Amino acid sequence: MNWKPLSWLLLVLAATWLSLPLTSYKTKGPDLIGFGALPVLHEGRIKPLDTVARATLLMIQGRQTLAAEGHRISALEWMLETMANPQKADLRKIFRIDDPDVLGLMGKEPKDGKYFSFKTLSPRLAAISEQAAHAEHIEVPSRSRFHRAILNLGHRLMVYQRLKNSFQPADSRNFSGELKAYQKILGPGREAFHKAHSGAKDFDQEALAALGRFFSQFEFLSQAAYFRSIPPTQGQEIEKWQNVGDALLESARTGEIPPAVFSYAEMLRAYEDSDGRSFNAVLAAYRNRLKSSQPQAAKRAGYEFLFNRTQPFYKGMLLYLAALLLVCASWLLWPVPLGRSSSVLLLLGFAVHTLGLLSRMFLEGRPPVTNLYSSAVFVGWTAVLLGIVVERMTRRGFAIAMSGAVGFATLIVAHHLTGSGDTMEVMRAVLDSNFWLATHVITITIGYSGMFLAGALAHVYILGGLWTRAINGDTGRTLPRSIYGVLCFSLFFSFLGTVLGGIWADQSWGRFWGWDPKENGALLIVLWSAFILHARWGGYIRERGLAVMAVFGNVITALSWFGVNMLGIGLHSYGFMDKTLIALSAFVASQLMVIALGIWSVPMWRTLFHRMEVQ
Amino acid sequence: MKRAKRHGSSNLQPDFCRYIGGVATGPQFHFANVQFWIVCWRGLASLKLTLACLGLLMVLVVLCTLAQVHLGTLGAVDRYIRSFFVTAPLPWTPWQVPVFPGGALVGLLLLVNLVAAHAQRLELSWRKAGMWAVHFGLLLLVLGEFMTGLLSVESQMAIEEGQTLNYIESPGQVELEASETTGIGRTYQLAVRPKRRLLPFSITLKDFTHERYPGTEIPKNFSSLIRLKHPEKNEDRDVLISMNNPLRYEGLAFYQASFGKEDTLSVLQVVQNPAWLLPYLACVLISLGLLFHFLLRLSASTKPRRVVP
Structure with a gap:
């Protein structure tokens, strides 16, 4: 069979699948794509409403989409409904509760399910906030599982309620109408206020009282709103963005209501009335205004929304998996066509991964690694790149398979690290240095990818040696050489990264090395690669020993990457993560099993028997 | 005999x-x-000693990291890294007995091993030039850390906006201060204060800024704008100290460390470390050495394949 048609077919299929989200389609309903791209200021940066929606739903529910009446609702639709029609949204079962004690506090049992609606929880709000306030006073290290769970639930409930009050008061039935009434009263009310202030007696008492009623409502909105949605009428500075409440409060001073307040109120009204046409008309007008007044924010948010919709890392993950499966299939049948096709898929996955990485860098204006999530994305990217280089040099297929495996695994890890919501959050002062992010963080992460790729190649050597006769002849020689080469590469970057970290510490607080847990983790990787290489040079280990030690490198790297964060101490800790602990333990256990196989299963190795037969 | x-x-x-x-x-x-x-x-x-030391060092680093949960960073480092032996109490006695080699001992052995190995085994040739650079760099790195431990002095300067100071304080040490109080006869007031060290120059805090990301409490940057005056050297200029940008002057380095009093007080960490340059040198040396060595090996291992297709 000729390999070319198959590869081309796969390429065309995959490319079509990838470009699907880019096509825009006209529907009669509200233009969600246009709405999702609207910029707001949240947690210190301008982002599209879609990002806020995804992060919030992920935080509350643990997932980015919502199951409802037989179909799935996107995060954006959910958020729009929450703000436009809170009564309906309160019935959605979105609050995930795992902790049995918290369930008990709600009067529920585990058999009642894990997801609860706001309406179900609302009778217990007082009890929840009381318990949460109590837990807040306990110091972080001595908080129990219940304390953490109740604090977490309290926080999610608060975010949900703030979200409901972000564009209009949640209890308001017709906010755009109320705004019009406010606009009418604003002039007379201001006049009355100035007169009363200057001591005159003949002011319009009714108008002043009406203004006061609006004021208390706006005061509440300004406290409650979850993000700042109203762009400044003049200037581009992001500090000048206001939430709806603040903008309305200020309008009493200036006498002018920012048009964006009306636009959002009208859009929500139209959405509640299922009036797609007027929703789209208001949206289009608002977008046009933004394009001229806030061109940068609008463009940036639009691009970020496109990035959210295309999900490059998720798609890259699936492509890597497909490539891995195809390589494995190619070892059983049709080696050439399937092997070539797998390379095509891997390269395509790598291209998508690269595009995603570049988009992130462009959106953030920063080097690729800024937090734990992006470190996973970057570890995968470097490992795949390194794997492609190794494949070019060896041409045996094992490097393709393992880059697929490492790429897939790291992107899955990244996918699960989005738990905190926004993956492009702003950088804290001490980390805010593009120079050090670009040098220390990048080199140390490249070191991680090298260790993982070497460990993955070692899996091929051990498991392949045990169960197949493939680790033979040329492959039997090139595979250990690749492991060795990748280890050298990784030692170089781990070492450089570790020392650069020391220099960063010296630059920012005057000590080169402080035995901080994260520093120790990096040092362990360096020591272990040095150990392996010295053992190899001394002839104390040969191919199998190298493979076994490289697998243990996986354990050390994973512990240094994540385990250190779980100690909850030191400058580098990102907080405690229960789920990660389970995943990490499972990973370490699996690696120890492979090591055990590598050490003790030699009498059963099919590759060795094969070799003996040949001899 | x-x-x-x-x-x-x-x-x-x-x-x-x-x-x-x-x-x-x-x-x-x-x-x-x-x-x-x-x-x-x-x-x-021997290479076996190298491996044993590397292995022991890894164990120590792991123990030190785990112990930080209970002992704190300094306590754990003193117990496992900056000691010759890790000791444990002998049951039912007041004695501490060594149970494991400490970081100082292992590090020292590793250094001796490194020097001995070079003297005995490693040939002086271009082929091994990379390894020489790497190992010499390592020597510098460890030496630098050793010298830092011996020679570096850490102190602080807590300065309020508008204040001018010409001394730094060591929070860990105290001294007695005697001041004359007005009255009949001579009376002195004694006070305990952190030990001070006078500087030949003075620092005035003109402005401290604490930037936050809009709409959040997440700190974006801290910086202190200071006036540096050194009459003897005719220096009188503004300096901006911020996160990751210390002021290095007269052998001292001033880092932005903390703040207080509603953002009107700035605390600068002052470090005197004559050996601060050594790690930088070591880093360059080791990186170049590793690069040279590995590229040499890589080109050697790919050459024969180019000849035989």
Whole structure:
């Protein structure tokens, strides 16, 4: 069979699948794509409403989409409904509760399910906030599982309620109408206020009282709103963005209501009335205004929304998996066509991964690694790149398979690290240095990818040696050489990264090395690669020993990457993560099993028997 | 003595392997025996010692990291890294007994091993130039850390906006301050204060800024705008100290460390470390060495394949 048609077919299929989200389609309903791209200021940066929606739903529910009446609702639709029609949204079962004690506090049992609606929880709000306030006073290290769970639930409930009050008061039935009434009263009310202030007696008492009623409502909105949605009428500075409440409060001073307040109120009204046409008309007008007044924010948010919709890392993950499966299939049948096709898929996955990485860098204006999530994305990217280089040099297929495996695994890890919501959050002062992010963080992460790729190649050597006769002849020689080469590469970057970290510490607080847990983790990787290489040079280990030690490198790297964060101490800790602990333990256990196989299963190795037969 | 010598010389070869690591195992042990010292030397230079030390160091680093949860960073480092032996209490006695080699001992052994290995084994050639650079850099790195431990002095300067200071304080040490109070006769007031060190120059805090990301409490940057005055050197200029941008002046480095009093007080960490440049040198040396060595190996391992297709 000729390999070319198959590869081309796969390429065309995959490319079509990838470009699907880019096509825009006209529907009669509200233009969600246009709405999702609207910029707001949240947690210190301008982002599209879609990002806020995804992060919030992920935080509350643990997932980015919502199951409802037989179909799935996107995060954006959910958020729009929450703000436009809170009564309906309160019935959605979105609050995930795992902790049995918290369930008990709600009067529920585990058999009642894990997801609860706001309406179900609302009778217990007082009890929840009381318990949460109590837990807040306990110091972080001595908080129990219940304390953490109740604090977490309290926080999610608060975010949900703030979200409901972000564009209009949640209890308001017709906010755009109320705004019009406010606009009418604003002039007379201001006049009355100035007169009363200057001591005159003949002011319009009714108008002043009406203004006061609006004021208390706006005061509440300004406290409650979850993000700042109203762009400044003049200037581009992001500090000048206001939430709806603040903008309305200020309008009493200036006498002018920012048009964006009306636009959002009208859009929500139209959405509640299922009036797609007027929703789209208001949206289009608002977008046009933004394009001229806030061109940068609008463009940036639009691009970020496109990035959210295309999900490059998720798609890259699936492509890597497909490539891995195809390589494995190619070892059983049709080696050439399937092997070539797998390379095509891997390269395509790598291209998508690269595009995603570049988009992130462009959106953030920063080097690729800024937090734990992006470190996973970057570890995968470097490992795949390194794997492609190794494949070019060896041409045996094992490097393709393992880059697929490492790429897939790291992107899955990244996918699960989005738990905190926004993956492009702003950088804290001490980390805010593009120079050090670009040098220390990048080199140390490249070191991680090298260790993982070497460990993955070692899996091929051990498991392949045990169960197949493939680790033979040329492959039997090139595979250990690749492991060795990748280890050298990784030692170089781990070492450089570790020392650069020391220099960063010296630059920012005057000590080169402080035995901080994260520093120790990096040092362990360096020591272990040095150990392996010295053992190899001394002839104390040969191919199998190298493979076994490289697998243990996986354990050390994973512990240094994540385990250190779980100690909850030191400058580098990102907080405690229960789920990660389970995943990490499972990973370490699996690696120890492979090591055990590598050490003790030699009498059963099919590759060795094969070799003996040949001899 | 004679018997020992005879033993040592009669079956010299087979006994070599029993002397690994400089530890005598048989009755042949004797200090006056030249062969014994040769064996010791070879043990010190051996790759097995390198591996043992690297392994021990890894164990120590893991223990030190885990112990930080209970002992704090400094306590754990003192117990596992900056000690010659890790000690533990002997049950039912007040004594501490060494149970494991400490970081200082292992590090020292590793250094001796490194020097010995170079003197004995590693040839002086271009092929090994990278390894020489790497190991020499390592030597510098460890030496730098050792010197930092001995020579560096950490102190603080807590300065309020508008205030001018010409001294730094060591929070860990105190001194007595005597001041004359007004009154009949001579009365002195004694006070305990952190130990001060006078500087030949003065620093005035003109402005401290604490930037936050809009709409959040997440800190974006801290910086102190100061006026540096050194009358003897005719210096009088503004300096901005911010996160990751210390001021290095007269052998001292001033880092933005903390703040207080509603953002009107700035705390600067002041470090005097004459050895601060050593890690930078070591880093360059080791990186270049590794790069050189690995590229050399890579080109050597890919060459034959180019010839044979």
